[in-house]
Amino acid sequence: MSVQAPVELRCEYVVNPVGVEGRPRLSWVVQCPERGVRQSAFRLIVSTSEEVSLKEVGDVWDSGEVNSELNEVRYDGPPLRSNSRYFWRIKWWDSRGRESPWSTVAYFHTGLLKEEDWKASWISGGKLLRREFDVLKPVRLAMVFVTGLGYYELKLNGEKVGDRVLDPAWTDYSKRVLYATYDVTSMLRRGKNVLGIMLGKGRYAKEYGYEDRRVAILQLEIEYTDGTRERVVTDSSWRSSDGPIVDDDLYNGEVYDARLEKPHWDSPGYDDRDWREVEVVKGPEGKLRSSTLPPIRRVRTIQPLKLLVPRPGVYVFDMGQNFSGWARLKVRGPRGTEVRLRFSELADERGNLDRRNLRKAMATDVYVLRGGGEEIYEPHFTYHGFRYVEVTGYPGVPTLDSVVGVVVHSDVEPTGSIATSNPLVNSIHRAVWWGQLSNLMGVPTDCPQRDERMGWTGDAQLSAEEASLNFWMVPFYEKWVEDILDAQAPDGMVPGVAPPHWRVPGDPAWGTAIVVVPWTLYLYYGDVTVLERAYDGMRKWVEFLFSKAESYVLRWGTWGDWCPPSHVHPVETPLEVTSTWILYRDSLVLSEVAGVLGRVEDQRKYGKLASMVKEAFNSAFLKGDHYSTGSQTCDVLPLYLDMVPEDKVEAVLNHLLRDVQVSHDNHLNTGILGTRYLLETLSKYGKSDVAYAIATQETYPSWGYMLREGATTVWERWEYLAGEGMNSHNHIMLGTVDAWFYRNLAGIRVLEPGFRKFRVRPDYVDLKFVEASVYTPRGRVEVSLKRGEGTEMRVVVPVGSEAEVNVPLTGISVKEGDVEIVRGGEVRTSTDGIKDIKVEDRYLKVEVASGTYQFQVY
The missing domain is CATH 1.50.10.10 (Glycosyltransferase)
Incomplete structure (x- = not known):
């Protein structure tokens, strides 16, 4: 059987990242359906182009054949250059000396690695910033490095650049300021081009110890097909203006007056003669560092389950789920109509909001219509934690399609799953899952709704x-x-x-x-x-x-x-x-x-x-x-x-x-x-x-009690509380029970770092089945346990890992696949991939190498 090419190539634990700094870590996953396979060696090449990499030439760095079981290596070639793209691939040899094909080609793009590489200046002066420039030759590659404080959105030729929102992630701006890197090659056009930046307050404000003004820095590096280069930076040539965002605040929400929009301000040909000159400023004290964590994004949308009308003209949309994000409003009406959206975790059966636990957070977005057709609004520089959206001032009568929930959080990859025969356990897991995501906002927050976060x-x-x-x-x-x-x-x-x-x-x-x-x-x-x-x-x-x-x-x-x-x-x-x-x-x-x-x-x-x-x-x-x-x-x-x-x-x-x-x-x-x-x-x-x-209790105090009282995320308190004070209904600190589900119900726990070795030992509890998987640096670990007249247990051990599998002994005989390894309580034989078998404390303890194992106890 041939050895498969490596997969899941990651640089700094990210697939094809941009903005990489330092000497990056390069990792991969090896796979083989055979049992007991290990990597014995690898060869990794880093190249200047995809074409060179496909020729199997590492003209930047070639590790040579390295005898190692590790599936991660730190780049060890010549110093990397700023704003440069590198292409890499890898192959491996197994413990029998079989050589794999080369992997597909992955890449990483470096950020601005030295302080002196930044030629741009910090600028300030308004909520909208713009700059026109010319592109007169075919472009090979264009990269932009940008940030704005507290938040920014970048536009190029009338389109939003990238899919980040609420960027950059919070830091102590006196120590570090995170910038983003975007490939904008396909967005440039021959002739006139326009860069535009919208700025929001975020946490770069006086109440958090910073200057009370919005600032931005941007550097666009253009490489033409003829090898020449050009640079566009923030400097005194930029123009500034106010815009339709009248006010924005993390806690209080956003006020957006569409009548103040400046159509096509971020496109070529716009007349900005009445705009102000920007001011070149010192900027924050913190060093500019590349943002390589998962960006905050719009991750999914939620359709409301119910539309309630507690009073005439008051419409409350029940999303059926507590989450972090905002509402997308679809509306049509006269110019100047003011629609108000208020957010809450709690409401009574008729739809009357209970917002006392928000404390001082107003959690209200206001949209003023421009008039003249259908309008769609989403906020730019705020977010909310909520289940219910109250809409007032709506012209006419809204439908369930008038408001959509937009789920927003740091876009971390889901890597684990667990399901059991107990619906309550599954519901608790789901509540923890939603609660954890609601509280990943560039930092791990406590709650997404009140004046804290x-x-x-x-x-x-x-x-x-x-x-x-x-x-x-x-x-x-x-x-x-x-x-x-x-x-x-x-x-x-x-x-x-x-x-x-x-x-x-x-x-x-x-x-x-x-x-x-x-x-x-x-x-x-x-x-x-x-x-x-x-x-x-x-x-x-x-x-x-x-x-x-x-x-x-x-x-x-x-x-x-x-x-x-x-x-x-x-x-x-x-x-x-x-x-x-x-x-x-x-x-x-x-x-x-x-x-x-x-x-x-x-x-x-x-x-x-x-x-x-x-x-x-x-x-x-x-x-x-x-x-x-x-x-x-x-x-x-x-x-x-x-x-x-x-x-x-x-x-x-x-x-x-x-x-x-x-x-x-x-x-x-x-x-x-x-x-x-x-x-x-x-x-x-x-x-x-x-x-x-x-x-699995359902009476107070318990997770089941929370769910019985309508929770869809884990609470801050064991009690159902709706009044003022400390009673968030979307907290993560009591969600630690989910680790016990994985570690004890499914039985998965790490024994050696990185799942080099792990244990599977499900607890003896009253569950008919439990299935779980965890994606690890070596590949996916899977466990499935079914209990009936006998016990069936399936375990998947990735290549490069070993496992101590503890099979619950609910009978006196055990088969692994078609081979009987225990008969009448006595160990009879081993089989391929199994290194040791013994009976220990109501379990059959089996030491296994990589592979898939199917145990039957009868």
Whole structure:
């Protein structure tokens, strides 16, 4: 059988990216239907053109035949040039020496790599900016590098450039400003051309510590077919004007007066003599850096399910789903008619909106008609979190087609899926999925609807594993790790929000994001780059925590086990317990990170410090058969990290079980930190039935209760609350249950970074079937488990991975394919791809190489 060509070629974890900086990482996936196949070597070439690459010539860099099982390599050729396109492809050899065909050709295009490569100036002076220029020769390639603050939209010859919205992603603009790179070759025309920029406020505003003006910078690089080049930049020759966007605000919405539109302002031939000259300005202090994270985009549309009329002239569209984005309005009416769209998560049965939980956010878009025919409006520089849209001032009577929901978020690739025989589990998963996407807006936000929408470090560190199981998160999280490092104080403290657009105090369970997120990326994707970038910040953070500790007990904290049932503050779990636990966990992880990076002294140092914190934790908080107050969280945390003395494990576990089963009738009583680890801890100690009972409750407090009360995303609180205050109905911090679905119901968990080795061990719970898949850097992992008279289990292990498959022994004999490998409880034989078989704790533990395996238990 021939070996297949590599697929899924990615540069910096992105397919054919533009704006690449530094020495990029190049990765690929190898596939083969045979079992036990491994890559033994590869050869990668980088070329100046697609034609050269197709000739199998690496005139930029040729790695030669490299003996390696790794499916990622860092570019190691001559320094890359700014604004240059490179083409690359790869082939591989398997463990039998068979050579694959070359892959298809992929490419990457570099950004402006040096500060001196920027010849453009920052300009300001209006909400619309334009510049005409001539193109007199055939164009081979045209690339534009651009950003605007707070937000921008780029136009060229009357068309929008690219599909990004709400760009650039938020950063601390005093540290970094992200620019986008676009290929506009096909958009240029011979003769006159026009570049236009629309600017919005975003977060580049006085209330966030920046200048209160809109600025832009752009550089267009044109290469003609005759080899000559031309450049168009923002400078004093540009013209500016105001436009139809009268007002725009992230929280309050957008006011758009179509009567103020300037038709064809972004096309050649427009008379801009009455426009103002722009001002060349200094611009923000932050360095220009290429934006390589997934852009925020219009991802899909939602048709409303119902049109309600609570009062004459008031029309409320029920989308049936809580999400982030805006409404697309279709309307026809007299000039000057003002249509108002108000957004809300909640409404009563008649359609009356309840907007109290938006707090100060007005969440209102206003459109003023130009008149003269059908008009379609979408906002440009705001977004909302909502399910309901109230429309007033509509001329005539709208229909269900008059308003469409536009789903907007960072366009991360979906990579995971899970489905079970329990509809409630599936509904919870769907609610988490929608909630996570609603809170990916260039940073991982807490909520999309009220006057907040910040990059809270606590919410994001708790949900990082869930997000990595569902979506391709490397480029997104690597950008956000930079935000955290930028926000870190000189003494090592990590604030509660990054970028720090709110100045709020820190907390160990929030600041731990500087450790948890890089470590999660390493575990799930296997690349050490993020550990190398973050290591100094991680070490400074842990040293900061130790500076606050007394005799290795950390009593400093702000929020701790936030939002337990019936409370906001952790009334039953002392801050000193959660803070000291974080000190232990972060010291332990830092020691492991140091080991990965070869920092032996640090590995020993922080390993020893972790041991001392563990001893102090037990001395301070262990009270016989429970910890501290005996709350669920107090017992769960030390059990999860194996901190409990061996002779006390059973007593502490039993205390936890009594609290869950007797005191709370199989319900949780945890805040966000305890919730993250409760179910997994119960499963770890053989109590998966209890964990499953908690996860599938439908009475308060539970995820099922939220759904029973109409939730389509996970709430911020366990209670149904609609009044003013802290009660978002689209939060992600309690969505961590989804990681347990993948890790314990489907049984998929990483054993070695990047899924080089993983385990499949589904918990014994009352499910007829569970199916799950996770796309990994080595390819797709798949698990299917069906329970009936016997058990059927199918597992797919990608090339380059190994797996420890634990098949639930619901019978005494097992077949793999057509081969009986266990008869009457005794292991009989092995088969192709299986390296070891043994019976262990109600499971048949099978060590397998790559391939597809089908087990039948009877």
